[in-house]
Amino acid sequence: TPHICSLSPGGPDHIQDLDRAGGIPAVMKTLAAHSLLDTGCLTATGKNLADNLSSVEIKDGAVIRPVSDPYHVQGGLAVLFGNLAPDGCVVKQSAVVEEMMTHQGPARVFDTEEAATEAILGGKINAGDVVVIRYEGPAGGPGMRxxxxxxxAIAGMGLGAACALITDGRFSGGTKGACIGHVSPEAANGGPIAMINENDIIRIDIPTKTIELMVPEDEIRERQARWVKPEPKIKTGYMARYARQVSSAAQGAIIE
Incomplete structure (x- = not known):
């Protein structure tokens, strides 16, 4: 599915521009015209999608581009796989600058969001680094913050076009740059992200949908054999139960 509407922070337009151009219904009508939506499905209005979109107008073709002239041929999100994320991870590729679509650099490893933020704001992260924030997944957070x-902070320090960030946590829609989240399996469950050592080389290749820890597989297996599951951050109450029972982000982070 092509990327036909690009809003801030990944693009030049804003939500009010989209509203003026016809809103989400206009985006849907553009896609439906190319059989990219099932317009026969029934909706909450009691009508099918085709009926709902019949009177919709695309009022600004510069904001909502035609399918023949998209911002990107591929959609805004990409799912990467590799030995660092065997079950996948997610990046908003539409907000990644061209020079960071492929990147290789040393890992800077942090076991909490707070530790990573302190290092970034303290000037301890350099251009080319790959910031790794782990134990922030559904079980590790707990709650996948x-x-x-x-x-x-990376953007504010002028490193947005020079550093990558990898985490088993998640992101909001406001994130831009080479920020890769939902790494699965997560660190708290012994995923490969827990085996990364400081200064290990990580290779990210968004066009080929791959992410690799450039460490020999036998070394990764040795690290896994030595790995000890950390004590849970919360040991009583609902969040402790959630941490014990929640599934991987790759399965939707649901209670099993």
Whole structure:
């Protein structure tokens, strides 16, 4: 599915521009005209999608581009796989600058969001680094916190086009740059992200949908054998139960 509407922070327009151009219904009508939506499905209005969209107008073709002239041929999100994320991870590729679509650099490893933010704001992260924030996934957080603070800090320190960030946590829609989240399996469940050592080389290749820890597989297996699951951050109450029972982000982070 092509990327036909690009809003801030990944693009030039804002939500009010989209509203003026016809809103989400206009985006849907553009896609439906190319059989990219099932217009026969029934909706909450009691009518099918085709009926709902019949009177919709696309009022600004510069904001909502035609499918023949998209911002990007592929959609805004990409799912990457590799030995660092065997079950996948997610990046908003539409907000990644061209020079960071492929990147290789040393890992800077942090076990909490707060530790990473302190290092970024303290000037301890350099251009080319790959910031790794782990134990922030559904079970490890617990709750899979939003990593907006460190990503904003990277941008604020002028490193948004020079550093990547990888986490088993999640992001908001306001994130831009090479920020890769939902790494699965997560660190708290012994995923490969827990085996990364400081200064290990990580390779990210968004066009080929791959993410790799450039460490020999036998070394990764040795690290896994030595790994000890950390004590849970919360040991009583609902959040402790949630941490014990929640599934991987790759399965929707649901209570099992």
């Amino acid at each position: 939003e990593m907006l603070t460190p990503t904003s």
